Amino acid sequence: MAKMPVSITVNGQRYEREVDPRLLLSDFIRHEIGLTGTHVGCENGACGVCAVLINGKTGLSCLAFAVQCDGDEIETIESLGTPSDLHPIQEAFWENHGLQCGFCTPAMVLTAHELLSRNASPSRAEIIEAIGGNLCRCTGYQTIVDSIEQAAEQMRAGKEEAA
Amino acid sequence: MKPSAFEYVRATSVDDAISALSQHGDEARLLAGGQSLIAMMNTRLAEPKVLVDIGRLSDLSYIRVDGDALSIGALTTHNTVLQSAEVAAHCPLVSAAYANVAHHTVRNRGTLGGNLCHNDPASEMPLVASLLDAELVLRGSGGERRVAAEDFFVDTFHTAAHADEILTEIRFARQGAGEGWAFEVVSQLKGDYAIVAAGCRFAMVDGVCRGVRLGFVGAGPAIKRVAAAETALEGQPVNGATIAAVAEAAVGAVDPHADMHADVQYKLDLVQALSERVLKQAASRAV
Numbered sequence: 001m002a003k004m005p006v007s008i009t010v011n012g013q014r015y016e017r018e019v020d021p022r023l024l025l026s027d028f029i030r031h032e033i034g035l036t037g038t039h040v041g042c043e044n045g046a047c048g049v050c051a052v053l054i055n056g057k058t059g060l061s062c063l064a065f066a067v068q069c070d071g072d073e074i075e076t077i078e079s080l081g082t083p084s085d086l087h088p089i090q091e092a093f094w095e096n097h098g099l100q101c102g103f104c105t106p107a108m109v110l111t112a113h114e115l116l117s118r119n120a121s122p123s124r125a126e127i128i129e130a131i132g133g134n135l136c137r138c139t140g141y142q143t144i145v146d147s148i149e150q151a152a153e154q155m156r157a158g159k160e161e162a163a
Numbered sequence: 164m165k166p167s168a169f170e171y172v173r174a175t176s177v178d179d180a181i182s183a184l185s186q187h188g189d190e191a192r193l194l195a196g197g198q199s200l201i202a203m204m205n206t207r208l209a210e211p212k213v214l215v216d217i218g219r220l221s222d223l224s225y226i227r228v229d230g231d232a233l234s235i236g237a238l239t240t241h242n243t244v245l246q247s248a249e250v251a252a253h254c255p256l257v258s259a260a261y262a263n264v265a266h267h268t269v270r271n272r273g274t275l276g277g278n279l280c281h282n283d284p285a286s287e288m289p290l291v292a293s294l295l296d297a298e299l300v301l302r303g304s305g306g307e308r309r310v311a312a313e314d315f316f317v318d319t320f321h322t323a324a325h326a327d328e329i330l331t332e333i334r335f336a337r338q339g340a341g342e343g344w345a346f347e348v349v350s351q352l353k354g355d356y357a358i359v360a361a362g363c364r365f366a367m368v369d370g371v372c373r374g375v376r377l378g379f380v381g382a383g384p385a386i387k388r389v390a391a392a393e394t395a396l397e398g399q400p401v402n403g404a405t406i407a408a409v410a411e412a413a414v415g416a417v418d419p420h421a422d423m424h425a426d427v428q429y430k431l432d433l434v435q436a437l438s439e440r441v442l443k444q445a446a447s448r449a450v
Contacts, residue, residue, distance in 0.1 A: 001168045021171035022164050044202040058268040063201045067171045132354045133266025
């Protein structure tokens with residue numbers, strides 16, 4: 001099939017490429033742009049590890065074609081922090097042992113990021129609900145929930161300080 | 164790349180989508196949120212030659228009260244429906260069932276219309292549409308028609324929509340004030356597919372149930388509403404004896420299949436237990 005032009009903004013930078021219609025957004029991000037922080041697990045919507053932000057809301061990048069996202073704004077884990085300047089959510093995951101093998105972590109952090117942007121004080125139940133679609137095969141869920149709780153606290157404190 | 168190659172067409176209007184469907188016939192599939200279709204394409208259970216993307220038709224995303232109906236545009240996302248105060252006020256059964264539909268990230272992109280057209284036997288929404296006497300508004304090259312939910316869901320992954328038709332709107336009957344209703348799900352993890360789910364609604368008139376709607380998910384490939392169970396409650400009060408009679412009628416009428424989560428007997432036990440649970444809960448809500 002003929003390739004199609006797409007223009008997709010990823011982490012604030014616009015990328016213009018000619019792609020096969022069947023190219024998944026996850027493969028566009030990893031193979032066309034070379035951002036490998038977005039992980040790929042089951043590739044049929046069951047594991048949640050490939051979640052990215054699509055126009056500000058989490059979406060599974062294995063359940064979207066790049067051509068569908070023409071004109072969209074995507075944010076991946078690379079947008080959040082740097083090794084020397086971690087985002088508060090990343091900081092909290094580090095401090096609370098919120099990751100073991102790290103495979104589910106990018107999607108967990110982005111899902112937490114979306115949750116905290118619409119609900120600054122989620123209950124533990126709301127956190128569990130929000131990450132319900134993200135599998136951690138190390139089964140480190142308790143510390144992931146701890147991490148998100150602490151991140152919420154720190155981000156609220158940060159906001160108060162700024163104000 | 165996992166899916167088979169296909170030609171991609173982005174529709175700019177409903178008419179545009181209909182003309183693309185008319186042109187490509189059975190080889191084309193509509194792409195809405197893609198949360199079921201793309202998963203099936205990635206495993207090559209679906210290999211459409213042409214994908215007509217209707218995901219940007221924002222005029223098909225709305226929720227509004229329209230007389231006795233609550234009208235929802237087919238491309239309204241699951242999360243938009245779940246979070247809608249209007250849906251909770253006029254069709255609380257929809258909101259209650261939606262709390263169990265998939266996980267947050269999938270609900271961000273998946274759409275009500277896409278879900279209904281997919282007609283997955285494990286999905287809650289086709290049952291909810293049946294319980295709420297929904298009408299499905301279809302538009303095609305031959306014009307617009309309305310199909311009752313009972314006629315729309317033909318069989319597993321199969322609906323009454325023609326190859327050149329697009330579902331544009333779902334019209335749920337608004338639930339009456341004081342109506343009894345309940346929706347209960349048993350699944351391994353909230354948001355995962357139901358092992359068995361049950362829903363019911365009825366009006367309580369002079370102490371007896373009228374207009375009974377009762378059905379299940381996971382109780383048989385094409386089973387939704389169960390007439391024998393509805394009949395057992397019609398015109399009856401809700402008490403220990405009638406609850407037992409309804410549950411017995413339901414267990415006798417369903418046809419669950421064993422899968423990796425549960426064998427047939429376990430599912431029959433769930434049909435029994437959930438029948439009792441939804442009737443008690445619905446009765447406690449009825450005025």
